[in-house]
Amino acid sequence: MSESEPFVLYERDGRIARITLNRPEHLNAIHETTPDLLRAAVERANQDDNVHVILLSGAGRAFCAGYDLKEYAEAPRPVKGSQDMPWDPLVDYQWMRHSTDCFFSLWRSLKPVVAKIHGYAVAGGSDIALCCDLVVMAEDAKIGYPPARIWGCPTTAMWVYRLGAEKAKRMLLTGDLIDGKTAKDYGLVIDTVPADQLDAHVEALVARIASVPKNQLMMQKLMVNQAYDNMGLNSTQTLATLFDGITRHSPEGVAFKARCEQVGFKAAVKERDGGDPLAWKNAR
Known part of the structure; x- marks a missing residue:
């Protein structure tokens, strides 16, 4: 596949x-255009009266x-994402x-969405997966949010809504990846095979799911989602x-950004995600 x-x-x-x-050569890493393209696809499915479910x-x-x-x-x-200091938080x-x-838009979709996870669903990829209604993982697939260690907070907040407080803290206080079997045991995904x-x-x-009338699917999804809205999801x-x-x-x-510039993003991430204290960070 070419970038075009x-x-x-x-x-x-x-x-x-x-x-x-569809960026397989980059493990489907999120390009700056991906969010809008994803929302447009979800809207297209919702506007098609023939569609009952999204995969x-x-x-x-x-x-x-x-x-x-890497480039940023x-x-x-x-x-993008790293302003000159002092920075304006509302720009970010x-x-x-x-x-x-x-x-x-996956969560708000009136048509239910099933995510199929193989390989990796990490960082922003886990945000996308956990916005879906049902998530099915391969047993050897990995999911997690490593930027919780430095340089990220999961903006969709779906870890806590899917796992509850204790297991969400287990994931976000370590930035660990877990496999499909563990994700099923935690209750993060509906099934693993x-x-x-x-x-x-x-x-x-x-x-x-597709065999069910659209209006039934819509009502069941809206009812469950409303409970999350009432809990303060937004x-x-x-x-x-x-x-x-x-x-x-x-x-x-x-300091992490400076380290990325010095040794490269992949090397800095490897240091960040290891178990040792980070010598280059500003210690507290």
Whole structure:
């Protein structure tokens, strides 16, 4: 696939709308155009009276490896997500809230959305996956939010709503990745199966959902989502999105950015996600 091809693909297959993240050579890392393309695909499915259910998946070896931040992390400030200091938090908030709202079109969709996870669903990729109504993972797939260690806060806030306080803290206080079996045990995903059975398992699930009338599906989804709205989901996302910007402009975030410029994004991430205290950060 060339960079000129669509980064998000859409097709309708009977009652199923199939949306595919399509940057396989980058493990479907989120391009700056991906959020808007994803929302447009969801809106297209919702406007099609033939569609009953949406299946979201990733092309190639992974679902989504998160934001494609290498260029932004290694380039000197100011770049998107890393302003010159002092910084304006509302500039960052406006940018990230837009992406969050695009991802959350999956949750707000009147048609139910099933995510099929193979390879990796990490960082921003986990945000996308957890905005879906049902998530099915391959047993060997990995999900998590490593930027919780430095340089990120999950703006959709769906970890806490899916896991509850204690397990959400377990994930976000460590930034660890977990496999599909652990994610199922935690209650993060609805099911996990061996990788060679993932396609067949998900196809059976979406076919079962697709057999239900659209109005029934819509009412059940709206009823469940309303309970989350009543628990303050929107206000939690507002706080999380503000915090996400702060993580990139805190003393430790600035030091991480400088380290990315010095040794490269991948090397800095490897240091960040290891278990040792970070010698280059501003110790507290």
